[in-house]
Amino acid sequence: MASRRYPRKQLLPDAGSRDDAAMEEIWLVVAALPRGEVATYGQVAEAAGLPGRARLVGRALKASDESLHLPWHRVVGAGNRIVFPPRSAAFREQARRLRGEGLRVINGRVHRDSKRPSR
DNA sequence: GCCCTGACCGCCA
DNA sequence: ATGGCGGCCAGGG
Numbered sequence: 001m002a003s004r005r006y007p008r009k010q011l012l013p014d015a016g017s018r019d020d021a022a023m024e025e026i027w028l029v030v031a032a033l034p035r036g037e038v039a040t041y042g043q044v045a046e047a048a049g050l051p052g053r054a055r056l057v058g059r060a061l062k063a064s065d066e067s068l069h070l071p072w073h074r075v076v077g078a079g080n081r082i083v084f085p086p087r088s089a090a091f092r093e094q095a096r097r098l099r100g101e102g103l104r105v106i107n108g109r110v111h112r113d114s115k116r117p118s119r
Numbered sequence: 120g121c122c123c124t125g126a127c128c129g130c131c132a
Numbered sequence: 133a134t135g136g137c138g139g140c141c142a143g144g145g
Contacts, residue, residue: 040127040128041126041127041128042127042128042129045127052128053127054126054127054128055125055126055127055128056127057126057127058125058126058127059125059126060126061126062125062126072126075126076126077126077127077128078127078128078129079128082126083126083127084126090126094126
């Protein structure tokens with residue numbers, strides 16, 4: 001059933017529909033994003049084997065449950081831009097978390113701190 | 120089933 | 133840099 005409610009406690013199997021499987025795949029990709037790094041929706045989609053389906057990544061993140069503790073803040077829009085409205089709570093939260101990982105956020109753009117060779 | 124709305128994206132004016 | 137457009141395609145009214 002496609003309209004099943006997430007969260008599933010554990011990731012992986014039992015893909016009810018093709019999309020359920022796709023979303024879980026997306027969660028896995030996001031969960032693996034290293035601290036201090038970001039990936040775009042498009043890149044995540046591609047890494048999940050879903051080229052051209054960036055929007056699905058957005059839906060998957062929104063549908064994900066807190067209990068999964070996904071590093072959703074490491075997923076940004078094309079050009080490393082935070083996609084939320086500049087003054088929204090979500091925007092500030094994402095920027096706060098990214099800065100907390102040593103990244104610089106300027107006008108919604110995420111930059112690697114050149115002075116600090118993360119890694 | 121039609122239509123609008125998206126945590127998107129690349130292209131082009 | 134800004135904005136419109138088409139592509140993508142699942143949800144929800």
